[in-house]
Amino acid sequence: MSVRELVVLGTASQVPTRHRNHNGYLLRWDGDGILFDPGEGTQRQMLRAGVAAHDLNRICVTHFHGDHSLGLAGVIQRINLDKVPHQVTAHFPRSGQRFFDRLRYATAYRETVELAEAPVAEDGVLAVTKSYTLEARKLSHPVESYGYRIVEPDGRRMLPERLAARGITGPDVGRVQREGAVGGVTLEEVSEVRRGQRFAFVMDTRLCDGVHALAEGCDMLVIESTFLDDDEELAVEHGHLTAGQAARVARDAGVRHLVLTHFSQRYSEPDEFERQARAAGFEGELTVAHDLLRVPVPKRR
Secondary structure, eight states: OOOEEEEEEEOBSSSOOSSOOBOEEEEEETTEEEEEOOOTTHHHHHHHHTOOGGGOSEEEOOOOSHHHHTTHHHHHHHHHHTTOSSOEEEEOBGGGHHHHHHHHTSSOOOOOSOEEEOOBOSSEEEEEOSSOEEEEEEOOSSSOOEEEEEEOOOEEEEOHHHHHHTTOOTHHHHHHHHHSEETTEEGGGGEEEEOOOEEEEEOSOOSOHHHHHHHTTOSEEEEEOOBOGGGHHHHHHHTOOBHHHHHHHHHHHTOSEEEEEOBOTTOOOTHHHHHHHHHTTOOSEEEEOOTTOEEEOOOOO
């Protein structure tokens, strides 16, 4: 049975607090594990969340501020210590190559794992697998930053009433799915398009075209909401979003489940982020993230 869920490892921005670790998010997508923005302390948070190094297939870094990347050194060394048997691919802004290199080789260790580097230099497709396409879009932050988007290929949903009307039963149902037609009855006649699931990860950014492109039509959007709306000027100045801005992006994009995260240490009351998001008009499922939370990706439409 496929598992698609977000495991939240950390939700703080800039500095950790007593209750929030630096950033870190693992997306389980069928058999793959995609680790986003491993901040300081991610290796320990993985242990607490029951996430093993063997679970990782990709690491996606949005940008090279410390709260999004200082955990790379520990995670990479743990991957090698545990001798992960498969290739792990790292995506990160090409302009931050020197930072990635320093973190990858921050201390001495024995390399036992193939860690492939696939830096991002422009918008577009980064990887295509059987179960998803990984895309990137540039964001607006004081340092170069990219958001990531997972898109499942569209499939077909079989329609029992149409199958019955055309006499397709038993093993012939599987045959028409595999072969495209049985006895003159085509797959298109007895099924409909089942849109693939979509997931987006948007961290440090002002409002920009990339934010909207990443969020469009997503089943789940994980997005920073560093500031509350009263501090919108600070958000713009430092290249961040407010709770209301993030919620309006999700509302306009038709997002089904909005996950707010990356909270400034100046705020101690998480309920206000939810209140402002609702006030902005978002009516879908809403989660104000906290550390070690597990959030299932919504079931297909």
